[in-house]
Amino acid sequence: MPDPVIITRPLAQAGALAEQVTALGREAVLLPLLDIAPLDDQGPLKAALAGMHDCAMVAFVSPNAIDAAFAHITVWPTWVTLAVLGEGSRAALERHGINNNTATIVSPRDPARSDSENLLETLDLAALAGQKVLIVRGESGRELMADGLRAAGVIVATVPAYRRSVPPLTEALAQQLRSVLERENDWIVTSSEALRGLVALVAQMGDPALVEKMQQQHLIVPHARIAETATGLGLHRLTLCGSGDERLLAALQSRA
Secondary structure, eight states: OOOOEEEOSOHHHHHHHHHHHHHTTOOEEEOOOOEEEEOSOOHHHHHHHHTGGGOSEEEESSHHHHHHHHTSOSSOOTTSEEEOSSHHHHHHHHHTTOSTTTSOEEOOSOGGGOSHHHHHHHSOHHHHTTSEEEEEEESSOOOHHHHHHHHTTOEEEEEEEEEEEOOOOOHHHHHHHHHHTTSOOEEEOOOHHHHHHHHHHHHHTTOHHHHHHHHTSEEEESSHHHHHHHHHTTOOOEEEOOSSHHHHHHHHHHHO
Protein backbone atom coordinates (compact mmCIF):
# COMPACT_ATOMS: atom_id res chain seq x y z
CA MET A 1 0.00 0.00 0.00
CA PRO A 2 1.59 3.34 -1.02
CA ASP A 3 2.24 5.91 1.67
CA PRO A 4 -0.45 8.57 2.08
CA VAL A 5 0.27 12.01 0.64
CA ILE A 6 -0.11 14.88 3.11
CA ILE A 7 -0.99 18.16 1.37
CA THR A 8 -0.10 21.14 3.54
CA ARG A 9 -1.28 23.98 1.30
CA PRO A 10 -3.93 26.46 2.47
CA LEU A 11 -7.32 24.81 2.13
CA ALA A 12 -8.50 26.95 -0.79
CA GLN A 13 -5.50 25.84 -2.89
CA ALA A 14 -5.36 22.18 -1.89
CA GLY A 15 -8.42 20.68 -3.59
CA ALA A 16 -7.23 20.48 -7.19
CA LEU A 17 -3.89 18.94 -6.18
CA ALA A 18 -5.67 16.43 -3.92
CA GLU A 19 -7.82 15.31 -6.86
CA GLN A 20 -4.73 14.77 -9.01
CA VAL A 21 -3.01 12.84 -6.22
CA THR A 22 -6.08 10.63 -5.86
CA ALA A 23 -6.09 10.06 -9.64
CA LEU A 24 -2.59 8.58 -9.25
CA GLY A 25 -4.03 5.98 -6.90
CA ARG A 26 -2.64 7.63 -3.78
CA GLU A 27 -4.51 8.62 -0.63
CA ALA A 28 -4.57 12.41 -0.29
CA VAL A 29 -4.79 13.88 3.22
CA LEU A 30 -5.49 17.59 3.62
CA LEU A 31 -3.54 19.20 6.46
CA PRO A 32 -3.53 22.97 5.85
CA LEU A 33 -0.62 24.55 7.71
CA LEU A 34 -1.35 28.16 6.82
CA ASP A 35 -4.61 30.00 7.32
CA ILE A 36 -5.17 32.73 4.70
CA ALA A 37 -7.49 35.61 5.54
CA PRO A 38 -8.35 38.89 3.81
CA LEU A 39 -7.26 42.11 5.47
CA ASP A 40 -9.90 43.97 7.45
CA ASP A 41 -9.02 47.20 5.63
CA GLN A 42 -9.00 46.74 1.84
CA GLY A 43 -8.44 50.47 1.24
CA PRO A 44 -4.63 50.44 0.80
CA LEU A 45 -4.82 47.50 -1.62
CA LYS A 46 -7.56 49.15 -3.70
CA ALA A 47 -5.62 52.42 -3.78
CA ALA A 48 -2.39 50.72 -4.86
CA LEU A 49 -4.15 48.80 -7.63
CA ALA A 50 -5.87 51.97 -8.83
CA GLY A 51 -2.42 53.43 -9.42
CA MET A 52 -0.90 50.40 -11.15
CA HIS A 53 -1.58 51.88 -14.60
CA ASP A 54 1.51 54.05 -14.04
CA CYS A 55 3.70 51.06 -13.21
CA ALA A 56 6.09 49.26 -15.51
CA MET A 57 5.52 46.03 -13.58
CA VAL A 58 3.41 44.54 -10.81
CA ALA A 59 4.99 41.61 -8.91
CA PHE A 60 2.85 39.08 -7.05
CA VAL A 61 4.65 37.03 -4.40
CA SER A 62 2.13 34.14 -4.31
CA PRO A 63 -1.15 32.76 -5.68
CA ASN A 64 -2.82 34.22 -2.59
CA ALA A 65 -1.59 37.69 -3.55
CA ILE A 66 -2.99 37.21 -7.05
CA ASP A 67 -6.41 36.05 -5.83
CA ALA A 68 -6.66 38.89 -3.31
CA ALA A 69 -5.67 41.53 -5.88
CA PHE A 70 -7.86 40.26 -8.71
CA ALA A 71 -10.89 40.56 -6.46
CA HIS A 72 -10.48 44.28 -7.23
CA ILE A 73 -9.19 44.13 -10.83
CA THR A 74 -11.68 44.13 -13.69
CA VAL A 75 -9.36 44.58 -16.69
CA TRP A 76 -5.59 44.15 -16.65
CA PRO A 77 -3.68 47.04 -18.31
CA THR A 78 -1.86 45.20 -21.08
CA TRP A 79 1.15 47.55 -21.03
CA VAL A 80 1.98 46.57 -17.42
CA THR A 81 4.19 43.49 -17.01
CA LEU A 82 3.30 40.89 -14.37
CA ALA A 83 6.05 39.16 -12.38
CA VAL A 84 5.42 35.93 -10.46
CA LEU A 85 7.59 33.41 -8.65
CA GLY A 86 6.33 30.03 -9.85
CA GLU A 87 3.97 27.83 -11.82
CA GLY A 88 1.36 27.98 -9.07
CA SER A 89 1.12 31.73 -9.56
CA ARG A 90 0.90 31.34 -13.34
CA ALA A 91 -1.99 28.93 -12.79
CA ALA A 92 -3.65 31.47 -10.49
CA LEU A 93 -3.32 34.14 -13.18
CA GLU A 94 -4.83 31.75 -15.72
CA ARG A 95 -7.89 31.35 -13.49
CA HIS A 96 -8.34 35.12 -13.77
CA GLY A 97 -7.96 35.09 -17.55
CA ILE A 98 -4.32 36.23 -17.61
CA ASN A 99 -1.79 34.23 -19.62
CA ASN A 100 1.02 34.72 -22.12
CA ASN A 101 -1.54 35.51 -24.83
CA THR A 102 -3.19 38.33 -22.90
CA ALA A 103 -0.28 39.87 -20.97
CA THR A 104 3.48 39.88 -20.52
CA ILE A 105 4.39 37.57 -17.64
CA VAL A 106 7.90 37.04 -16.29
CA SER A 107 9.01 34.39 -13.81
CA PRO A 108 12.29 32.81 -12.68
CA ARG A 109 14.19 30.91 -15.37
CA ASP A 110 15.07 28.02 -13.06
CA PRO A 111 11.90 26.17 -11.93
CA ALA A 112 13.82 24.63 -9.01
CA ARG A 113 14.50 28.13 -7.67
CA SER A 114 11.15 29.87 -7.82
CA ASP A 115 12.09 32.58 -5.37
CA SER A 116 12.79 36.29 -5.18
CA GLU A 117 16.52 35.82 -5.74
CA ASN A 118 16.03 33.98 -9.03
CA LEU A 119 13.35 36.41 -10.18
CA LEU A 120 15.75 39.32 -9.64
CA GLU A 121 18.35 37.47 -11.70
CA THR A 122 15.79 36.96 -14.49
CA LEU A 123 14.50 40.56 -14.67
CA ASP A 124 16.08 43.22 -16.87
CA LEU A 125 16.86 45.50 -13.94
CA ALA A 126 18.58 48.10 -16.11
CA ALA A 127 15.38 48.55 -18.14
CA LEU A 128 13.35 48.96 -14.94
CA ALA A 129 15.64 51.60 -13.42
CA GLY A 130 13.73 54.82 -12.79
CA GLN A 131 10.36 53.15 -13.35
CA LYS A 132 7.62 52.23 -10.89
CA VAL A 133 7.07 48.66 -9.67
CA LEU A 134 4.32 47.55 -7.31
CA ILE A 135 4.82 44.44 -5.17
CA VAL A 136 1.63 42.74 -3.94
CA ARG A 137 2.39 40.49 -0.98
CA GLY A 138 1.21 39.14 2.35
CA GLU A 139 1.01 41.25 5.47
CA SER A 140 4.47 39.99 6.40
CA GLY A 141 7.25 38.63 4.22
CA ARG A 142 10.80 39.00 3.03
CA GLU A 143 12.06 42.37 1.83
CA LEU A 144 14.58 40.84 -0.56
CA MET A 145 12.70 41.59 -3.78
CA ALA A 146 11.92 45.18 -2.84
CA ASP A 147 15.48 45.80 -1.64
CA GLY A 148 16.97 44.27 -4.79
CA LEU A 149 14.80 46.39 -7.06
CA ARG A 150 15.54 49.58 -5.13
CA ALA A 151 19.26 48.84 -5.31
CA ALA A 152 18.88 48.80 -9.11
CA GLY A 153 17.25 52.24 -9.10
CA VAL A 154 13.65 51.06 -9.37
CA ILE A 155 10.88 53.06 -7.65
CA VAL A 156 9.21 50.40 -5.50
CA ALA A 157 5.91 50.38 -3.63
CA THR A 158 4.66 47.40 -1.63
CA VAL A 159 1.11 46.68 -0.52
CA PRO A 160 -0.25 43.88 1.70
CA ALA A 161 -3.14 41.91 0.21
CA TYR A 162 -3.83 39.18 2.78
CA ARG A 163 -2.87 37.81 6.17
CA ARG A 164 -1.39 34.36 6.74
CA SER A 165 -0.89 32.51 10.00
CA VAL A 166 -0.10 29.05 11.31
CA PRO A 167 -3.26 27.48 12.78
CA PRO A 168 -3.39 27.12 16.57
CA LEU A 169 -2.82 23.71 18.11
CA THR A 170 -6.39 22.66 18.82
CA GLU A 171 -7.22 19.20 20.13
CA ALA A 172 -8.57 18.26 16.68
CA LEU A 173 -5.33 19.31 14.97
CA ALA A 174 -3.22 17.53 17.58
CA GLN A 175 -5.27 14.38 16.99
CA GLN A 176 -4.76 14.63 13.23
CA LEU A 177 -1.02 15.14 13.63
CA ARG A 178 -0.74 12.10 15.93
CA SER A 179 -2.70 10.04 13.42
CA VAL A 180 -0.66 10.93 10.35
CA LEU A 181 2.65 10.56 12.19
CA GLU A 182 1.79 6.97 13.09
CA ARG A 183 3.18 5.97 9.70
CA GLU A 184 5.55 7.33 7.08
CA ASN A 185 4.03 9.67 4.51
CA ASP A 186 4.96 11.77 1.52
CA TRP A 187 4.43 15.40 2.53
CA ILE A 188 3.93 18.08 -0.12
CA VAL A 189 5.26 21.27 1.46
CA THR A 190 5.18 24.46 -0.61
CA SER A 191 6.03 27.07 2.05
CA SER A 192 8.96 27.53 4.42
CA GLU A 193 6.62 29.30 6.84
CA ALA A 194 4.23 26.35 6.83
CA LEU A 195 7.12 23.94 7.43
CA ARG A 196 8.41 25.93 10.38
CA GLY A 197 4.85 26.02 11.72
CA LEU A 198 4.50 22.25 11.35
CA VAL A 199 7.68 21.53 13.28
CA ALA A 200 6.65 24.04 15.99
CA LEU A 201 3.21 22.42 16.29
CA VAL A 202 4.71 18.95 16.71
CA ALA A 203 7.17 20.25 19.31
CA GLN A 204 4.32 22.00 21.12
CA MET A 205 2.63 18.64 21.60
CA GLY A 206 5.41 17.76 24.03
CA ASP A 207 6.08 14.20 22.88
CA PRO A 208 9.70 13.50 21.84
CA ALA A 209 8.56 10.36 20.00
CA LEU A 210 6.39 12.49 17.70
CA VAL A 211 9.32 14.80 16.98
CA GLU A 212 11.38 11.75 16.03
CA LYS A 213 8.58 10.45 13.80
CA MET A 214 8.36 13.84 12.08
CA GLN A 215 12.06 13.64 11.28
CA GLN A 216 11.46 10.30 9.54
CA GLN A 217 8.86 11.72 7.13
CA HIS A 218 9.63 12.30 3.46
CA LEU A 219 9.09 15.82 2.11
CA ILE A 220 8.51 16.84 -1.51
CA VAL A 221 9.34 20.53 -1.90
CA PRO A 222 9.34 22.79 -4.98
CA HIS A 223 11.99 25.32 -3.93
CA ALA A 224 15.60 25.10 -2.80
CA ARG A 225 14.85 27.60 -0.04
CA ILE A 226 12.24 25.25 1.47
CA ALA A 227 14.74 22.39 1.25
CA GLU A 228 17.28 24.51 3.15
CA THR A 229 14.64 25.29 5.78
CA ALA A 230 13.88 21.58 6.12
CA THR A 231 17.48 20.51 6.64
CA GLY A 232 17.92 23.32 9.16
CA LEU A 233 14.98 21.85 11.10
CA GLY A 234 16.47 18.35 11.07
CA LEU A 235 14.35 16.98 8.21
CA HIS A 236 16.67 15.28 5.75
CA ARG A 237 14.44 12.97 3.68
CA LEU A 238 13.79 15.36 0.82
CA THR A 239 12.90 15.46 -2.85
CA LEU A 240 13.42 18.84 -4.54
CA CYS A 241 11.24 18.78 -7.63
CA GLY A 242 10.89 22.35 -8.94
CA SER A 243 7.86 24.61 -9.22
CA GLY A 244 4.41 23.56 -10.39
CA ASP A 245 1.91 20.79 -9.63
CA GLU A 246 3.11 18.80 -12.64
CA ARG A 247 6.57 18.44 -11.07
CA LEU A 248 5.12 17.65 -7.64
CA LEU A 249 3.05 14.85 -9.16
CA ALA A 250 6.00 13.56 -11.18
CA ALA A 251 8.02 13.37 -7.95
CA LEU A 252 5.24 11.31 -6.36
CA GLN A 253 5.10 8.96 -9.34
CA SER A 254 8.86 8.44 -9.28
CA ARG A 255 8.62 7.33 -5.65
CA ALA A 256 5.90 4.84 -6.54
